[in-house]
Every structure is written in C-alpha cells, then in structure tokens.
Amino acid sequence: MEKESFSHLYDEDDRHILKVAEDTIDRSVDRIAEIISYARESGIRKIGIANCTTFTREAKVFQEMLVNEGFEVERVHCKYGRMPFNDILDGYDGISCNPAGQAKYLEQKGTELNVMMGLCLGHDMIFNAKSKAPVTPLIVKDRKLKHKTFEMLKPKK
Numbered sequence: 670m671e672k673e674s675f676s677h678l679y680d681e682d683d684r685h686i687l688k689v690a691e692d693t694i695d696r697s698v699d700r701i702a703e704i705i706s707y708a709r710e711s712g713i714r715k716i717g718i719a720n721c722t723t724f725t726r727e728a729k730v731f732q733e734m735l736v737n738e739g740f741e742v743e744r745v746h747c748k749y750g751r752m753p754f755n756d757i758l759d760g761y762d763g764i765s766c767n768p769a770g771q772a773k774y775l776e777q778k779g780t781e782l783n784v785m786m787g788l789c790l791g792h793d794m795i796f797n798a799k800s801k802a803p804v805t806p807l808i809v810k811d812r813k814l815k816h817k818t819f820e821m822l823k824p825k826k
Contacts, residue, residue: 685711686803700807701731705738708782717780718744719771719796721787724808728786731807743778745771747788768792772799787816 679687693706708716716735720728725746732742747766754765768788772795775783783802785793787810797804811818 701734704782704784704805704807705735705740708740711782713740713781715741715743715778715780715782717775717778717783717802718742719768719775719783719785719788719800719804720744720746721766721789721810722746722748723810724787727808731784731786743775743780745774747771747792749774766792768796769799772796772801776801 689707689710693703693710695703695706698706704716707713718728718732728744728746732744735742747768748764749767750770752765752767752770754761754763757765766789772783780802783796783800783804785796785804785806785808787808788796789810793806793809808816809818810816814820
C-alpha cells in the first residue's frame with residue numbers, strides 16, 4: 670500500500686488554524702480557557718456564540734466570561750427569526766430552529782470565531798457548513814445523557 674500525502678488538502682488558513690491550535694495546547698486548562706487562548710493567539714477580537722435555547726443561561730455566562738477577557742461577543746439562539754417549520758419542511762408544525770440564519774447573523778456581525786453550544790444533530794451540521802468563520806463546539810447536545818456523551822464511551826466495569 671502506497672503512503673498517500675494529504676498535505677495538499679490544507680490551505681494557508683488551515684495551516685494557520687492548526688499552528689495556533691498546536692502552539693496553544695495546555696493540558697492543564699479547560700475547553701473555555703483553550704478557546705480564549707486560541708482566540709488571543711490568533712488575534713481574534715470578535716467571537717460568536719450560536720446556542721440552542723436550552724442553553725441560553727449557559728450562553729449568557731460564557732458571553733460574560735469572554736467579555737471579561739476583552740472580547741467582543743455576539744450571541745444568537747436557535748429560534749432566531751421565529752421561522753415557521755412548515756416554511757422549510759412541509760407538514761412540520763411550530764417554530765423551526767434556524768442554524769443557517771444563526772450563521773448568517775454571525776457573519777453579518779463580523780465574528781471571527783464561532784462557538785456552538787448545544788445545537789441539535791443536523792442543525793450543527795448546517796451551522797458548520799454555512800458559517801463563514803471557523804466553528805468550534807463547546808457543548809454537544811445529548812438529551813439522554815444530559816450532554817455528557819462521553820459517558821457512553823467509558824469502559825464498563
């Protein structure tokens with residue numbers, strides 16, 4: 670089997686992201702501190718938060734933390750625009766989540782890094798695909814395990 674080179678898959682923006690991420694690794698800090706360190710090292714001033722309405726309180730706390738660290742922060746919840754679900758999928762009732770709208774809102778606000786907090790499966794995919802700024806997750810929604818999916822992967826004793 671030939672060894673394939675994948676380096677051609679990475680452009681200069683990708684290389685910059687990887688370099689800063691590697692240079693700021695600190696195993697003694699939590700994910701929030703990692704995001705702050707990465708943003709500072711990258712020269713990022715404006716951070717976006719795209720959250721599920723379930724995580725509104727946590728998103729506000731995270732926003733305050735970032736503001737206290739000197740960042741400008743824009744936050745948008747999943748029901749942004751109050752779009753009827755039937756506008757996207759026939760036969761579905763209620764107000765739809767709007768991950769494409771969240772991405773567009775943060776783009777219009779000029780965010781340089783976006784953080785996802787608890788977007789539903791599928792909605793997170795759309796948000797990632799539509800976001801112009803790089804995206805990193807902070808919380809992954811897992812209703813059954815109270816957002817601690819890792820618990821399923823722990824070896825059984």
